[in-house]
Amino acid sequence: MEYPHLFEPIIIGNTMFKNRIFAAPTGHPDATIEGNFAEDVAPYYEQKAKGGAAAVTLGEAIVDSKYGKRHMFQLSLDCRHSVHSLAKVADAIRRHGAVASIELQHSGMNATPGLDTPGVCEGSKIIYGPSPCIHNGNEIQEMPEEIIYEVIEKFAAAAKRVQELGFGMVTVHAGHAWLLNEFMSPIINRRTDQWGGSVENRARLTVEVCDAIHKSCGRGFPVEVRFSATEAIPGGYTIEDGVAFAKQLVGHADIIHCSVGCGIGLEEGYRTFPNTHPSMFKEDGVNVKYAAEVKKHITNTPIATVGALDDPAMMEEILASGQADIVEIARGLICDPELPNKAREGRSEDIIKCMRCMTCFSTLKNRGSFWCALNPLTNRERAFARLPEKAAPKKVLVVGGGVAGMQAALTAAAEGHKVILCEKTGRLGGHIRCEENVPFKKHLAEYIAQQERRIASAAIDVRLNTEVTPEYARSVKADAIVAALGARAFKPNIPGIDGGNVCCADDAYINPDIVGKSAVILGGGLVGMELAIYLNSLGKKAEVVEMAPAFNPGLNFLHGDCVTTKLREEGIPTHFSTKAEKIDEHGVLCSTPDGERYFAADTVIYAVGQKALTAETIALHDCATYFYPVGDCVQPRTISDANMEARTAALDIGR
Ligand SMILES: Cc1cc2nc3c(=O)[nH]c(=O)nc-3n(C[C@H](O)[C@H](O)[C@H](O)COP(=O)(O)O)c2cc1C
Incomplete structure (x- = not known):
């Protein structure tokens, strides 16, 4: 086996995990305001289980709807009727041999005041944090001790509920500026009682949450704690404090999962998002050093690392060199849920590596579901499920070998059509090829190279240096034309624009x-x-x-x-x-x-900006019975949209 450490099973609590690759939490907002998932959600998580991850974690589910909810599409675990769709998701994960986990969260001072949960409770107008302050324009009150104990019980009750629904593990969210992190943070927690001051006191809430969960679900039920090993912000706690917190968790948490970042108390214009979700400008595996530091001090609790990981060789090395016991991947599995299986089968070069473009998280926030730039299937698993009837084989001319053209050609060929792909330049790849030497776009360049390889090994007639005029298109006698001609750079009309400089x-x-x-x-x-x-x-x-x-x-x-x-x-x-x-x-x-x-x-x-090649595209509209313009030639658009349209068009042919 090429990656023996990556595929070595691990026993945690009473559960055996089949390998060391866990799907890190990704919140899914495609839910009703009562908190039931749409039908598309289970197939999304199922794909990761099917792709070989040992555990698949659902993102932030709220344990306390009254005080702990951030936005209206978060699941409320404190109400039975609002969680029944979870059982289907757990089932979809478990039947592929992965452990279903769910992240338990309380938003603390990041909760939204007055956010009601229909059928559960009215949202509190009072927002609690560890200590009084003004945050995001809200007046934060110090959380009284009786509410702290209620919160602990809420975590335990939520864990029990999801255990009954089929989840085999929970992930307690103690990082990224949510309530438990707020108690740990020296910036925010200025309490002088047993919940503030020393590291032991600031970690107490998380420790008690773990103990309460074990009490309600059984000692063998695995409790993972995700925390920020360093807050990585001015005034926040450092990795030395992170190690001290991790030591407090030993004997209470079953996995210590080292993330990075906290977004509280930031000066104007400072963003923590590129820390919690390493941007394309950071190196691969940027957070491993923090997990490694924690692991140096802790021998008896598995340590997980997360952040910008998707290279099996690198992950194998992380485990083999003892820097962590588990690797967790979020975006890498959104981009290619088959990553674990491909690594296991010795097909690492086929892994589509996430380019960390943030399309997924941005669409999650502003479109209510999330899509991937490079993988059009993500969150469209049902839409793109193999169609029942076989397509009637057609002759398909794909014009343009950029992102959309390559996707259309590959999909059409896989559907059994006879495909001719014409590209006017000497190489496939299209406009984005111009960025192939940019270091922070290296995964995009790899993706283009992979698509080229796939095309080379598919039954596709590739014609480079071939400009498709209407006469040429007619001479091909194709049944369908997929026009993916792209766009060209827009030249602004400014005096001097044609100068040599x-x-x-x-x-x-x-x-x-x-x-x-x-x-x-x-x-x-x-x-x-x-x-x-x-x-x-x-x-x-x-x-x-x-x-x-x-x-x-x-x-x-x-x-x-x-x-x-x-x-x-x-x-x-x-x-x-x-x-x-x-x-x-x-x-x-x-x-x-x-x-x-x-x-x-x-x-x-x-x-x-870019200007669509519309005239050249329209000229081809009557050169075949079916005409599918896709991508930038319709109007300049994202890689994500180009990929999605091209795949859809190719599947529509012959149906
Ligand atoms: C679409 C999306 C949703 C996420 N949702 C959550 C979440 O609900 N809870 C959480 O703790 N982290 C969430 N994360 C963060 C990931 O778990 C992970 O920590 C981060 O993306 C870095 O790992 P990566 O480089 O493998 O993506 C999300 C990330 C993405 C991309």
């Missing part, structure tokens, strides 16, 4: 040598901001000017947080409400609310 973002990505020592980037969307980070990493001085009053990351606002954080860390200047008026050979003249300002730079780069 001006280029578009794509060209700067492809060949950064054409950019001088300093650059002004016109356009503060994601492309421009990321380009500034890239050029800065190459030792060039980059700054961004944007005519809008603020950075607009589009729907992917959480990646926006990561980009903003990185720009701040690197000291890269960004100028908003600043409009380029005229470019000359020394830089660009801009208008700002304070008057004109000249930005001197060797190179001016425009990154002001």
